[in-house]
Amino acid sequence: MSDEILMRIEDLSVQYKTRMGWTSAVDGVSLDIRRGEVLGLVGESGCGKSTLGKALLRMILPPGRITSGRIWFQGRDLMTLSEAEMSRIRGRNISMIFQDPMTSLNPIQRVVDHLVETIRTHEPNTSVQEARERAAQLFDRLGISSKRLEDYPHQLSGGMRQRVMIAIALSLNADLLIADEATTSLDVVVEAQFMDLLHELRREFNLTILLITHNIGLVAELAERVAVMYAGRITELGSARAIFKDTLHPYTQGLLRAVPNIRLQEDELYKMEGSPPDLINPPPGCRFHPRCPRAMPVCSTLQPGFQMVRPDHWAACWLYEEIPAELQQEVAAP
Ligand code: SF4
Numbered sequence: 001m002s003d004e005i006l007m008r009i010e011d012l013s014v015q016y017k018t019r020m021g022w023t024s025a026v027d028g029v030s031l032d033i034r035r036g037e038v039l040g041l042v043g044e045s046g047c048g049k050s051t052l053g054k055a056l057l058r059m060i061l062p063p064g065r066i067t068s069g070r071i072w073f074q075g076r077d078l079m080t081l082s083e084a085e086m087s088r089i090r091g092r093n094i095s096m097i098f099q100d101p102m103t104s105l106n107p108i109q110r111v112v113d114h115l116v117e118t119i120r121t122h123e124p125n126t127s128v129q130e131a132r133e134r135a136a137q138l139f140d141r142l143g144i145s146s147k148r149l150e151d152y153p154h155q156l157s158g159g160m161r162q163r164v165m166i167a168i169a170l171s172l173n174a175d176l177l178i179a180d181e182a183t184t185s186l187d188v189v190v191e192a193q194f195m196d197l198l199h200e201l202r203r204e205f206n207l208t209i210l211l212i213t214h215n216i217g218l219v220a221e222l223a224e225r226v227a228v229m230y231a232g233r234i235t236e237l238g239s240a241r242a243i244f245k246d247t248l249h250p251y252t253q254g255l256l257r258a259v260p261n262i263r264l265q266e267d268e269l270y271k272m273e274g275s276p277p278d279l280i281n282p283p284p285g286c287r288f289h290p291r292c293p294r295a296m297p298v299c300s301t302l303q304p305g306f307q308m309v310r311p312d313h314w315a316a317c318w319l320y321e322e323i324p325a326e327l328q329q330e331v332a333a334p
Helices: 049-056 083-089 111-122 128-141 146-150 158-171 188-205 216-222 240-245 250-257 325-332
Strands: 005-018 021-034 038-042 064-073 094-097 176-180 208-213 225-230 233-239 307-310 313-315
Touching: 005 049, 021 049, 021 064, 021 208, 021 225, 021 233, 038 049, 038 216, 049 064, 049 094, 049 176, 049 208, 094 158, 111 128, 111 146, 111 158, 128 146, 128 158, 158 188, 188 216, 208 216, 216 240, 225 240, 225 250, 233 240, 233 250
Parallel strands: 038 208, 038 225, 094 176, 176 208
Antiparallel strands: 005 021, 005 064, 225 233, 233 313, 307 313
16 A cells, blocks of 8 residues: 555535435545555445445436535546546446445346446457457456356356456456445355455555445455444544554444454443434434433534544544533533
């Protein structure tokens, strides 16, 4: 991993229209993705992490919309590009793989046709034969017999289908791979193989990966840095080591406590109280305050800033920020 910024996300917000009104799925997220890193993006279901991943490719469909923000990628703000320019970037520069590859693969098209079509759409001068050869080489690299190129998606196992999605991403040498819950549909053995493969490919192709998952264990294995998301906002960001060994935010502390650990002699698994908030009417101040065991009066009034608490380790929490004088009095009052 280098310190070079591959993508800079500035103050990005996404809203969805529901029958009850507009809901903020992503609320003012700012984040850098560094070239060559695996950045884990974790949080409970519904916290906005998948929406953020799709927003980076401007794949938010109505009734959703990106309401503000900038996405800088290789010197250009993706928010200012036309749809035709974005189409060239999707797949060519930024690829995304989803939880269920069947939703991305055409069930009536052979696997080889997906690859050939992808390659020739972005590289029209490549012949069908050259594209087929590249597809076969990629399959070989990913540990799948090139004979399987002639299969239809339903003839492959879930793990193989995920490899096909990776082959499509690698076929164009994408700079950034967004893996959105890519292992959720896999059993634990195939999941482990898939993660090993990602690890190898990252080194070999200098891939940058945004790993979106609710599985903290995966992030611990693969990510160099981790961003924790809650109710549409980033609450903590730092190196994986800092997040796991020097956890700052009470929400991250709760997430980590909830991970089963066979070395601990606990009779019951820890369960974080409460549920993520309704984002149509989110709680004021810190959105985690109704569930936070360390909440103070200021937490329900004012939103904490996103502060660098230790070198390159950030958190949005009043425990690490000076509380305004008028609210300190409120804390001191009986
Ligand atoms: Fe808890 Fe307050 Fe920190 Fe929010 S700001 S996580 S409520 S202590």
